[in-house]
Amino acid sequence: MSGLHEAVAEAGWAVRVVDLAGAADKAALMDRCAAALDLPGWFGRNWDALADVLSDPGVWPRAATAGLVVVVTGWSEFGGRCPVEWETAREVFEEAVERRRASDTALTVLLGLS
Template sequence: MTHERAGWLVVALDLDGATDKTGLLDRCARALDLPGWFGRNRDALADSLADHTVRPEGAVERGLPIVVDGRLPCATARPAE
């Protein structure tokens, strides 16, 4: 989900309740509105973030900060990941 703030498109990424890699990647896919071919792995996430064609319209020109909320449970549940 994107919001507009100070001319930027801002993505709110809520990780509350996500405690593993699958949960994290599912939340990223929803928040960033990633395409169906998104492979649900870190390489696919990096590729999607680097590919300007999958970003929301105007994000390349205006910027696309990602605000992460609720990351602590996910980060502490699997610190090695």
Template sequence: MTHDEPGRDLPGRHVVTLDLDGVADKADLMERCVRALELPEWFGRNWDALADSLGDPSVWPAAVGGRGLLVVVTGWRTYARTRPDEWKTAEDVFAQAADRTPALTVALALGT
């Protein structure tokens, strides 16, 4: 699944792939999040807005009947290597949102 494809479902979870292949900076990362997570137009494209959106099931794609969300982050290694400070912040946002929101799981894919 690429970042342009819709999510798919697993029992109890809506699965979304956040493909970061080719992401060069925070602005690119935020645009990928907007597309993959189907965030609303008013999304602020900053770390706080991302944390708020990940922690709020009402803005998740296919948010129906208390279903959970699994975000699978792929293609992240180059971004992490070239923008380590930004990546650290992104990891912290993902981890804190998942810790606060039991219906959210964020998984970093290690393969291609």
């Protein structure tokens, strides 16, 4: 995996992993997104704020010159525990990806199977 990670980084993409394993609720999901994505202190920890930061390359890691890959792990477990919150999170991820589709800095969200 390190070879893939290095190749992606060399292409100007930053990779961040949001691990939802053990996350008990929306607040935990927001905290994990904030930590993994190194979001600014003003991040509001609500759905609109998450959509905004995912769609704004200005708050992405500096290494994300070509784009950002967000790998979400533990999502299945989280979805089983918090189905409504997971569905909303999935919609936020999907909408943010769509907003960035036609831009110079793309967003990709991958659901990891680990």
